[in-house]
Amino acid sequence: MDALELLHNRRSVPADQLDDPAPTDADLDAILRAGVAAADHDGLQPWRFLIIRGEARASLGEVFAQALRARAPESDDAAVAKQRAKPSRSPLVLAVAARVDPDNERVPAIEQVLSAGAALNQMQLAANALGYGAIWLTGPNAHDGQVAEALGLDFDDRLVGFLYLGTPRTEQPPRERPDPARFVTEWTGARAYESL
Template identity: 45%
Template sequence: MDAMECLLGRQSTPAANLAEPTPSDDEILELLQAAMRAPDHAALRPWRFLAIRGERRRALGDIFADSLARRNPGATAEDVEKARGKPVRAPLVLAVWAKITENHPKVPTIEQVIATGAAAQNFLNALHARGYQAIWVTGAPCYDEYVKGSLGLAPKDALVGFIHIGTMKKGTAPKKKRPDPAEFLQTW
């Protein structure tokens, strides 16, 4: 598949539809080469990745459950268990964050977060090119200081999401209809 076909064919696959096999640790390092090509003002390389497999996904689920209970003491037991189950739906989860260099004279925090987002997207495209499926998940855990601290992030760092990775459980996903790009382009 050529580069354009790859880019136009990539789409998110729900985590519940993902199964083994996943990329090996060596393959993840190879795929991360694409992430390293993201635009990066002043070569700060703010992106960081944490691979979470096996029982560590359950530990992440416990962190998510504790996080929800802390944020929302009125959360139902069902809601807490749902939060606990999110990381175990896919066989591999990659946490992605920006290691922020505060008060940089040329690169504000937002540019460091954007660069990390671009690295994550490059990684998603590399996964697709290799035949894997994934979904980039955000939500309340990404913005929760308890979750960040539990994963070893500094308070200043920005957790940009969790990429759930695997292989489609059965068949192929139906192609999602995409909007017309002309609806999003303006000329000035």
């Protein structure tokens, strides 16, 4: 697949439209290799990739359900059941976290988190290149200490998201993207300094 065509036309696939087969072990290896090729200031390799598949998805669903009960005790059974079902929507989930060293003097924490986000994005694109569908999801679970602890993350680690992976049941329609000119300014110098 042409790289630019992939970058311009990529689409996410809703998690509940991702079916078996999940990426094969060889394809998963290729996906993870794309992750560790992410931009990485000072070579810190600040990444953690957790593979969640099979029965482990139900366990993660239980973690999500308990986390909701703790976050919002007033939640009704339907809301809790919805959380419980989330990871099992797709055959494979990658939880992607930044392993943050908050004391690094050259690479601030935000840059370490950005590298983990770049790794997740690389893995989504690699999955697409291999013919799989994927979607990057966060929601409150990605920012919940109880979820982080259940995943075995350290105190300073930051979950950047869950990458749901599988084979798309349906083809996503193309999405019109904005004109990049809306976000672009030709910078020609700092006016404040020019007027000095």
